[in-house]
Amino acid sequence: MLELRLVQGSLLKKVLEAIKDLVNDANFDCSSSGFSLQAMDSSHVALVALLLRSEGFEHYRCDRNTSMGMNLGNMSKMLKCAGNDDIITIKGDDGSDTVTFMFESPTQDKIADFEMKLMDIDSEHLGIPEAEYHAIVTMPSAEFSRICKDLSSIGDTVVISVTKEGVKFSTRGDIGTANIVLRQNTTVDKPEDATVIEMNEPVSLTFALRYMNSFTKATPLSNTVKISLSSELPVVVEYKIAEMGYVRYYLAPKIEEDEDENETKPQV
Amino acid sequence: MLELRLVQGSLLKKVLEAIKDLVNDANFDCSSSGFSLQAMDSSHVALVALLLRSEGFEHYRCDRNTSMGMNLGNMSKMLKCAGNDDIITIKGDDGSDTVTFMFESPTQDKIADFEMKLMDIDSEHLGIPEAEYHAIVTMPSAEFSRICKDLSSIGDTVVISVTKEGVKFSTRGDIGTANIVLRQNTTVDKPEDATVIEMNEPVSLTFALRYMNSFTKATPLSNTVKISLSSELPVVVEYKIAEMGYVRYYLAPKIEEDEDENETKPQV
Amino acid sequence: MLELRLVQGSLLKKVLEAIKDLVNDANFDCSSSGFSLQAMDSSHVALVALLLRSEGFEHYRCDRNTSMGMNLGNMSKMLKCAGNDDIITIKGDDGSDTVTFMFESPTQDKIADFEMKLMDIDSEHLGIPEAEYHAIVTMPSAEFSRICKDLSSIGDTVVISVTKEGVKFSTRGDIGTANIVLRQNTTVDKPEDATVIEMNEPVSLTFALRYMNSFTKATPLSNTVKISLSSELPVVVEYKIAEMGYVRYYLAPKIEEDEDENETKPQV
Numbered sequence: 001m002l003e004l005r006l007v008q009g010s011l012l013k014k015v016l017e018a019i020k021d022l023v024n025d026a027n028f029d030c031s032s033s034g035f036s037l038q039a040m041d042s043s044h045v046a047l048v049a050l051l052l053r054s055e056g057f058e059h060y061r062c063d064r065n066t067s068m069g070m071n072l073g074n075m076s077k078m079l080k081c082a083g084n085d086d087i088i089t090i091k092g093d094d095g096s097d098t099v100t101f102m103f104e105s106p107t108q109d110k111i112a113d114f115e116m117k118l119m120d121i122d123s124e125h126l127g128i129p130e131a132e133y134h135a136i137v138t139m140p141s142a143e144f145s146r147i148c149k150d151l152s153s154i155g156d157t158v159v160i161s162v163t164k165e166g167v168k169f170s171t172r173g174d175i176g177t178a179n180i181v182l183r184q185n186t187t188v189d190k191p192e193d194a195t196v197i198e199m200n201e202p203v204s205l206t207f208a209l210r211y212m213n214s215f216t217k218a219t220p221l222s223n224t225v226k227i228s229l230s231s232e233l234p235v236v237v238e239y240k241i242a243e244m245g246y247v248r249y250y251l252a253p254k255i256e257e258d259e260d261e262n263e264t265k266p267q268v
Numbered sequence: 269m270l271e272l273r274l275v276q277g278s279l280l281k282k283v284l285e286a287i288k289d290l291v292n293d294a295n296f297d298c299s300s301s302g303f304s305l306q307a308m309d310s311s312h313v314a315l316v317a318l319l320l321r322s323e324g325f326e327h328y329r330c331d332r333n334t335s336m337g338m339n340l341g342n343m344s345k346m347l348k349c350a351g352n353d354d355i356i357t358i359k360g361d362d363g364s365d366t367v368t369f370m371f372e373s374p375t376q377d378k379i380a381d382f383e384m385k386l387m388d389i390d391s392e393h394l395g396i397p398e399a400e401y402h403a404i405v406t407m408p409s410a411e412f413s414r415i416c417k418d419l420s421s422i423g424d425t426v427v428i429s430v431t432k433e434g435v436k437f438s439t440r441g442d443i444g445t446a447n448i449v450l451r452q453n454t455t456v457d458k459p460e461d462a463t464v465i466e467m468n469e470p471v472s473l474t475f476a477l478r479y480m481n482s483f484t485k486a487t488p489l490s491n492t493v494k495i496s497l498s499s500e501l502p503v504v505v506e507y508k509i510a511e512m513g514y515v516r517y518y519l520a521p522k523i524e525e526d527e528d529e530n531e532t533k534p535q536v
Numbered sequence: 537m538l539e540l541r542l543v544q545g546s547l548l549k550k551v552l553e554a555i556k557d558l559v560n561d562a563n564f565d566c567s568s569s570g571f572s573l574q575a576m577d578s579s580h581v582a583l584v585a586l587l588l589r590s591e592g593f594e595h596y597r598c599d600r601n602t603s604m605g606m607n608l609g610n611m612s613k614m615l616k617c618a619g620n621d622d623i624i625t626i627k628g629d630d631g632s633d634t635v636t637f638m639f640e641s642p643t644q645d646k647i648a649d650f651e652m653k654l655m656d657i658d659s660e661h662l663g664i665p666e667a668e669y670h671a672i673v674t675m676p677s678a679e680f681s682r683i684c685k686d687l688s689s690i691g692d693t694v695v696i697s698v699t700k701e702g703v704k705f706s707t708r709g710d711i712g713t714a715n716i717v718l719r720q721n722t723t724v725d726k727p728e729d730a731t732v733i734e735m736n737e738p739v740s741l742t743f744a745l746r747y748m749n750s751f752t753k754a755t756p757l758s759n760t761v762k763i764s765l766s767s768e769l770p771v772v773v774e775y776k777i778a779e780m781g782y783v784r785y786y787l788a789p790k791i792e793e794d795e796d797e798n799e800t801k802p803q804v
Contacts, residue, residue: 074443081418081446098444109453109463110411114422116444143646150617154650175610176634176652178617185645195645342711349686349714366712377721377731378679382690384712 002030002066002092005059009088009103011052011221011241013079018218018239018247019048020072022211027067027123034245035090038125046211047234047250049128056244058087068092068099069121075101078114128250133228133236134203135162138196139182141225141239145216147180152209154178157254161204162197162229171209192223203229205253212237215249270298270334270360273327277356277371279320279489279509281347286486286507286515287316288340295335295391302513303358306393314479315502315518317396324512326355336360336367337389343369346382396518401496401504402471403430406464407450409493409507413484415448420477422446425522429472430465430497439477460491471497473521480505483517538566538602538628541595545624545639547588547757547777549615554754554775554783555584556608563603563659570781571626574661582747583770583786585664592780594623604628604635605657611637614650664786669764669772670739671698674732675718677761677775681752683716688745690714693790697740698733698765707745728759739765741789748773751785 006012019026019037026039035057037050054060082088082103089102096118103112147169151158155171155178162168166183184197218239219225228236234250241247274280287294287305294307303325305318322328350356350371357370364386371380415437419426423439423446430436434451452465486507487493496504502518509515542548555562555573562575571593573586590596618624618639625638632654639648683705687694691707691714698704702719720733754775755761764772770786777783 071443077421077443078446081421107453109451110448111451112418112446112448114444114446150648153613153617175607175613176650178614178648178650180646180648183645183647185643339711345689345711346714349689375721377719378716379719380686380714380716382712382714 001061001063001094002090003059003061004030004035004057004090006052006056006088006090007058009082009086010084011244012088013082013084014218014220015050015052015241015247016072016076016079018221019050020076021217022046022048022214022249023072025069025071025119025121027069027121029065029067029125030062030092031065032062036245039123041211041214045208045251046214047126047128049246049248049250051245052241053245056241059089063094066092066094069119070099070116071119074116078116081112081114083110131230131233132200133230133233134201135197135199135229137162137167137227137229138194138198138224139167139227140193140195141216141219141222143182143195144225144227145219148209148212148216151178151180152213156209157206158209158212159204159206160227160229160235161202162199163202164197164199167195167197203231205229205231205235206255207235207251207253211249211251215251218247218249221247269329269331269362270358271327271329272298272303272325272358274320274324274356274358275326277350277354278352279512280356280358281350281352282486282488283318283320283509283515284340284344284347286489287318288344289485290314290316290482290517291340293337293339293387293389295337295389297333297335297393298330298360299333300330304513307391309479309482313476313519314482315394315396317514317516317518319513320509321513324509327357331362334360334362337387338367338384339387342384346384349380349382351378399498399501400468401498401501402469403465403467403497405430405435405495405497406462406492407435407495408461408463409484409487409490411450411463412493412495413487416477416480416484419446419448420481424477425474426477426480427472427474428495428497428503429470430467431470432465432467435463435465471499473497473499473503474523475503475519475521479517479519483519486515486517489515537597537599537630538626539595539597540566540571540593540626542588542592542624542626543594545618545622546620547780548624548626549618549620550754550756551586551588551777551783552608552612552615554757555586556612557753558582558584558750558785559608561605561607561655561657563605563657565601565603565661566598566628567601568598572781575659577747577750581744581787582750583662583664585782585784585786587781588777589781592777595625599630602628602630605655606635606652607655610652614652617648617650619646667766667769668736669766669769670737671733671735671765673698673703673763673765674730674734674760675703675763676729676731677752677755677758679718679731680761680763681755684745684748684752687714687716688749692745693742694745694748695740695742696763696765696771697738698735699738700733700735703731703733730760739767741765741767741771742791743771743787743789747785747787751787754783754785757783 022041023039029036034053085106086103091100101114151171155173159170169180185195188194215237222239226238234252237249239247290309291307297304302321353374354371359368369382419439423441427438437448453463456462483505490507494506502520505517507515558577559575565572570589621642622639627636637650687707691709695706705716721731724730751773758775762774770788773785775783
């Protein structure tokens with residue numbers, strides 16, 4: 001028996017929008033500690049990890065650990081039928097091959113039940129060790145989204161270079177080159193407008209913009225994004241979900257062999 | 269000689285948007301009592317009836333009963349050229365094969381005349397008898413539109429079931445099932461937000477969502493929609509046009525032979 | 537050495553949107569007096585002329601006259617990466633085959649450099665003599681845009697007819713005819729809402745709506761448009777750029793041989 005009641009149902013709608021373009025089918029794991037998901041994207045290049053802690057739900061009942069395989073496209077279709085102010089409850093019975101999403105309008109005058117078939121999905125849960133990163137950039141999520149989108153109109157990859165002074169996003173393509181530099185900036189009116197750089201050593205890494213643009217689908221979940229970079233590790237792009245958990249994306253850097261010196265060394 | 273001057277010209281624009289997807293060509297009938305239309309949709313499944321009473325026009329002159337065959341797509345193209353605040357006048361001369369739509373801006377600085385060719389269209393006017401209905405549901409038109417759209421993402425048909433407590437809209441499709449229940453609710457701040465159920469006996473009927481979605485194109489005409497249901501009659505979906513008349517849609521229920529018991533009995 | 541700093545960078549973004557659909561590749565000419573462009577559209581029917589005077593720039597350095605061939609589609613892609621409040625600087629080095637667009641955010645926390653390859657483009661600069669026009673119509677640019685768009689849903693050409701009382705825009709097509717008359721009107725609250733007609737003699741000329749619709753892409757640059765008409769000359773459609781210059785479009789009238797009398801004589 002599973003019953004998870006989320007007053008701010010729009011969060012779940014946003015979570016689905018954040019992951020459904022990257023992952024087609026995935027197991028949602030439900031335990032006493034929370035509702036979570038870990039999945040590779042369909043081309044097995046990026047990894048997405050979601051956590052919604054049990055404390056964030058108004059009511060959270062999960063009698064035993066359960067894994068529910070869902071088609072995220074179909075789940076998104078159903079969640080789109082929930083109003084933005086609706087309370088969403090996820091319900092499952094032990095051994096059932098369906099899951100039910102219940103949407104209650106704030107006035108309780110409209111109650112909807114959407115029942116979806118579950119799927120059997122093979123998946124292995126990867127252990128992701130805590131790691132030390134060379135540099136961590138925290139910045140407004142909308143700015144990161146804008147930069148990824150803008151650079152995509154010029155090239156296919158982005159070089160992210162971090163120094164103490166700032167972070168540089170670069171690309172090149174047939175029509176020319178682009179460099180966008182953000183300076184560290186903590187003297188802002190609103191904390192979420194800050195760009196904060198924690199750096200142990202300079203780093204410069206290349207990533208496919210296609211994936212970065214998929215990651216920015218999580219922008220509505222959080223005003224800020226945290227980008228953790230290390231030369232030996234996949235980048236982590238993390239969007240915190242207020243008081244509940246996070247969506248994290250992992251992507252290995254590209255090894256660009258024919259890059260010239262200017263590109264591979266940080267030059268912010 | 270025909271001259272119908274409608275100060276709130278945007279009403280006519282909305283009427284055309286409400287019917288043009290359903291009906292390609294139709295006769296508008298003009299008499300001393302009003303401007304009206306009755307037409308089957310192009311697949312001869314649904315019927316639409318429009319009435320704009322003469323009292324609703326600022327100036328209404330119709331010397332003799334006239335039937336004007338128009339292509340609604342072309343008429344819509346012309347009416348889209350009227351501003352939302354424009355006064356619209358429909359003009360016709362006896363025996364002429366054209367109709368003129370005149371648009372006057374509120375300041376009278378811009379005057380447009382659009383002349384459209386008329387068509388010969390065979391049509392028979394069906395008498396629609398007043399009938400007793402098992403149940404009549406009055407509800408916010410935007411809510412009805414939202415429900416039809418939401419259910420269309422799951423299935424092709426909707427079962428509308430009415431009991432004293434409320435109205436239930438259900439569908440099923442490959443990815444699962446959906447049930448949306450609206451409770452009777454008359455204690456609302458604005459009368460147009462009420463859901464009111466007048467019921468003589470419970471009723472449960474199945475309709476093609478494709479047509480229901482076409483009917484909801486009339487949503488901008490009225491804050492509320494009235495749905496009249498009876499097991500032996502086509503459903504009537506009615507949008508009132510303030511102080512002038514209505515757009516009504518008629519659609520026969522589907523007979524679903526392989527439906528299971530749960531579907532055909534009301535269970536709100 | 538070239539360095540042109542434009543505080544209101546959004547102007548340059550709007551200029552590109554105003555010309556990029558009409559012209560694929562063009563030379564921008566830079567001299568001590570300003571930054572300009574003159575180019576035929578790709579079908580060699582219309583001419584576009586742009587001037588941004590040096591006084592309008594916050595900083596303007598142009599050591600010697602330079603002509604820079606650019607692909608306007610690519611330039612537009614880059615300028616779209618500038619924020620609407622960004623300061624834009626155009627930079628070029630003598631003999632370089634690239635141009636750099638620098639975008640600075642108002643807070644200076646984000647600096648972007650976009651470098652674009654230049655092209656060799658053959659072009660001859662046409663001298664456009666000052667001319668006397670039969671009639672000059674000044675009107676709200678949004679109204680002109682609306683009229684061209686509306687008439688395009690009916691026909692392919694517009695007849696513009698000017699008399700002392702007003703200006704008439706007419707078209708005809710398969711579904712009917714349309715006439716839109718604007719009266720001279722100078723008693724308006726805001727000067728930019730006025731329709732002003734300066735007329736030496738009545739004029740009635742026919743133009744392809746396709747080009748007129750391209751010209752109206754300049755609407756965001758100015759609240760008003762000035763249309764100069766003469767029977768022996770191309771029409772000039774001019775959008776002033778506040779305190780800096782203009783975008784002007786030139787288009788030769790169509791000679792319609794099978795036009796009936798009603799069409800070729802002004803009848804406002």
